[in-house]
Amino acid sequence: MKKGRSEMIVAGMVTIVVLAAIGVAFLSSHASKQPTTQSNHTxxxxxxxxxxxxxxSNTVHKNEAVVEIKTTAGTMKVKLFKKYAPLAVKxxxxxxxxGYYNNTTFHRVINDFMVQGGDPTGTGSGGSSIWKDKNSKIDSGSGFKNEISASLYNIRGALSMANAGADTNGSQFFINQNHEDASAQIKxxxxxxxxxxxxxxxxxxxxDGNYTVFGQVIDGMDVVDKIADAEVKDNADGSEKSLPVDPVKVLSTVVTTK
Structure with a gap:
């Protein structure tokens, strides 16, 4: 990431948490730590x-699924990894x-970093998972657990779950868009x-290690780049310039293979 990225992320997260209690914001203060991978350090x-x-690999295997995401900026195809992140994929x-994602927007966009969507409210504080609390039989509101694998990473084009801290995954997701060399950042x-x-x-x-990677764009990264390159303005409290002036909208999400 570019210098100052972590600090900007933390500021944005604090704002969203203040606005939305336990809302499903994107990046927590974990992002300011040294890169680590909880799944492979041993x-x-x-x-x-x-x-x-x-x-x-762009090859789709039997234990994988493909979702075609049609947007107002174009269409992308994403391969999903059921073997390594079954909860997130399901x-x-x-x-x-x-049709939960239909007519939602990419509400948070930071060029050379990521594009975030999946919130039906478009605010960054909404959305819920399909998983229910076994006792109340209603959405628990706390989200489902992180699924961290030593086989999956936040490389360019990776689809990951957004969260407001460990095990708070709901419906929001992000696609890693940075195209600059990031290899110097890792051990x-x-x-x-x-x-x-x-x-x-x-x-x-x-x-890596703090956000569930569960898919990879296999066609349409030019669409992701187009979304990331959109004109943005300050968010609600001015802590981050990531609110699209004219948000790209998801028109449909179609499971083509599973």
Whole structure:
């Protein structure tokens, strides 16, 4: 990330939390920490290099799904990883099938970082998961748990769950858009060699370990870049310039393979 990115993220998160209690904001203060991966810190470099890395292939396997996201800026196809993030994938797919994301916007956009959507209120503080509290049989409001895998990373094009802290995943998601070399930000011994090379093409390694990666854009990154390049203005309290002047809207989300 560029210098000052973490500080800007923290400021934006504080604002959203103040505005929306436990709302489903995007990035918490975790982003200001040194890059770490909770899933792989105990694995050796040899073990890491043996891990399956499904993001690096556009081939869709039997245990994966594809969702076509049609927007006012164009269409993108995203491969989803049910094997590694079953809760997040089921949540996203069911929302997609029910039209939950239709007419929602990419309400938070930071060029050379990420684009965020999935909030039916368009404010950054709304949205809920499909998962219900077993006792009350209604949405618990607290969100579902993070699913962190040593096979998935926040490389360019990665689809991840937005949260307001650990295990608060609802409906909001973000797509990592940064296209600048981010490999210098990581401790290379903590990452598979192929992921180190992938980060040289962009992404946000400081988010690894704190946000559930559950998909990868396999077609339409030009659309993601177009969304990220939109004109933005200050958000509600002026803490962050990330509110699109003319937000890109999701027209439909269609599960084409599962």
């Amino acid at each position: 694995l050796s470099k040899k073990e890491l290099n043996k891990r399956s890395l499904p993001q690096l 949540n996203f797919v069911k929302h997609a099938q029910q 290379k011994s903590d990452y598979p060699d192929k992921i180190v090379k992938a980060y040289a093409k962009g992404g946000n390694p400081s988010l």
